[in-house]
Amino acid sequence: MTAHAPFEKFLLWLSQDRDLALKKHDEIMRRITKYFVRKGILESEDLAAETRDRVIKIVNGSREYPNPDALFFGVASNVRKEYLRKPRLDPLPADNLLPIPEQETEHKELLAQCLQRCLARLPDSERDLINRYYEGRGAGNVEARRKLMVEHGGESTLRVKAFRIRAKLRTCINLCMTGTGKLN
Amino acid sequence: MKNDSPTKETIRQYLLGRLDDQSDLEMRLSEQMLFDDELSEMVDSIEDEIIEDYLDGAVSASDRATIEEYFLRPAERREKLQLARLLRSHFQMTGNPVTGKNLGPSESLVNREGRDARAPNLHWLFQARTWCELAALVLLLAGGLIYISRVHSQLAASRQAQMRLAAELVQERARSARLTVEQSQSLQYLTSTKESQEVQPSVAILTFLGPVFRGGGTQVIDIGPWTQQIRVELDLEGASSGAYNLRLENAAGRTIWSQSGVTAVSGGLRFEMPAQSLSPGTYCLKVGSRSESYCFRVRGAKQNRR
Numbered sequence: 001m002t003a004h005a006p007f008e009k010f011l012l013w014l015s016q017d018r019d020l021a022l023k024k025h026d027e028i029m030r031r032i033t034k035y036f037v038r039k040g041i042l043e044s045e046d047l048a049a050e051t052r053d054r055v056i057k058i059v060n061g062s063r064e065y066p067n068p069d070a071l072f073f074g075v076a077s078n079v080r081k082e083y084l085r086k087p088r089l090d091p092l093p094a095d096n097l098l099p100i101p102e103q104e105t106e107h108k109e110l111l112a113q114c115l116q117r118c119l120a121r122l123p124d125s126e127r128d129l130i131n132r133y134y135e136g137r138g139a140g141n142v143e144a145r146r147k148l149m150v151e152h153g154g155e156s157t158l159r160v161k162a163f164r165i166r167a168k169l170r171t172c173i174n175l176c177m178t179g180t181g182k183l184n
Numbered sequence: 185m186k187n188d189s190p191t192k193e194t195i196r197q198y199l200l201g202r203l204d205d206q207s208d209l210e211m212r213l214s215e216q217m218l219f220d221d222e223l224s225e226m227v228d229s230i231e232d233e234i235i236e237d238y239l240d241g242a243v244s245a246s247d248r249a250t251i252e253e254y255f256l257r258p259a260e261r262r263e264k265l266q267l268a269r270l271l272r273s274h275f276q277m278t279g280n281p282v283t284g285k286n287l288g289p290s291e292s293l294v295n296r297e298g299r300d301a302r303a304p305n306l307h308w309l310f311q312a313r314t315w316c317e318l319a320a321l322v323l324l325l326a327g328g329l330i331y332i333s334r335v336h337s338q339l340a341a342s343r344q345a346q347m348r349l350a351a352e353l354v355q356e357r358a359r360s361a362r363l364t365v366e367q368s369q370s371l372q373y374l375t376s377t378k379e380s381q382e383v384q385p386s387v388a389i390l391t392f393l394g395p396v397f398r399g400g401g402t403q404v405i406d407i408g409p410w411t412q413q414i415r416v417e418l419d420l421e422g423a424s425s426g427a428y429n430l431r432l433e434n435a436a437g438r439t440i441w442s443q444s445g446v447t448a449v450s451g452g453l454r455f456e457m458p459a460q461s462l463s464p465g466t467y468c469l470k471v472g473s474r475s476e477s478y479c480f481r482v483r484g485a486k487q488n489r490r
Contacts, residue, residue, distance in 0.1 A: 031218050031224075034224070038199060038231075039214075040255060040257050042257045044258055073214070077214070111270055112270065112273070112274065115271070134272060135275065137236065137240055137272070156192070156226070156229075159229040159230070160225055162229070162232065166264075166268075166271075169267065169271075170263065170267050173270075
């Protein structure tokens, strides 16, 4: 048995089609990572990797687990509980909440430029929504925000729409900042 | 999303870590969120809302502490926070919505040299600023040119006035020089006149002595304004001593002066007659009953001197 054999068996467990298995692997890892993020864990990717390693061991064991999602979630939950029990030495990320230092002005300018370009590439309706969404922020803009909610099918729908636009912008900005991105 | 979906507030409490002591609920929600895409998106949007509320300052002190110490620990959420700050900063700064027309859809975010291209709206702002600066510069230049033109006109006018004054000064100097010359001449004349008056005696001499008189020449006498008297000396040539009557006639034979009883001394007469009544011309003296006439010509001395 080679060193790669447990992972190959894990892939087979996900799907007989190797490519599909790899896609499923990536999707589960994304969800598990998000789970740890939602639980406020700083090392979300590390814990997701730990979860996958434990699942691989389990899959390579004697028992069979037909539902990958359920096994992953169960293991992730245990990993999180173990993590919470360990004394953590990591400092609180308070520094990261402070404004960007002066020496990062160039980075800040680049961010602003990327945002500008990414906003320009949004469809008109989405750009208009995000413009008005931020215009409607704050206590003095309750009426504008209420109007926007009515136009977009209520608070929940508006919130999700704004989230989707921000998600697009975030992806676009990440591409822009790495200097390799082109928008479709 | 299923009908038993959690409420917004429940999700919010979950995201703030406040359901951890409710194990069953927490596990159920976690599993739902993990595999229900619609719910997962809803949870993501509520995450964004928590961040927006946090930046708005629309959270309680307790929530704020929880957000800072728990919710914002993962890097993914700090990234969301950064984007939210960036968006707020952008919309507060520009105040103008970005339009998609500003940029072509195929334009690369980063150019081939790896430099990030200038954002279109910022570019527009820079252009607007540049135009404003150019407009200000043009106004400044125009103002400067107008000012210089005015100063130039004033200088030209001043130069013309200066030239006119200089010409007038030259004329005045010439006039002054001319007056000086005239004054000098006048003074010279006056001086010379005075000198003449001083030098010239007020008495003119008219002699009719033997040889001169006999020579047949006509005596000429200059009479000027200063001449008061004409002293006449006559050689009577053998006449006896005694008194003679004298008479002065003009060319027309009219007597214009006479004196009687003039005594002859040493064969001659010596007397004075007024000069003021004599104008230029020929005059003749008659002595008593003697037949000879002692004629002379008066010449205007003033005319000769000028």
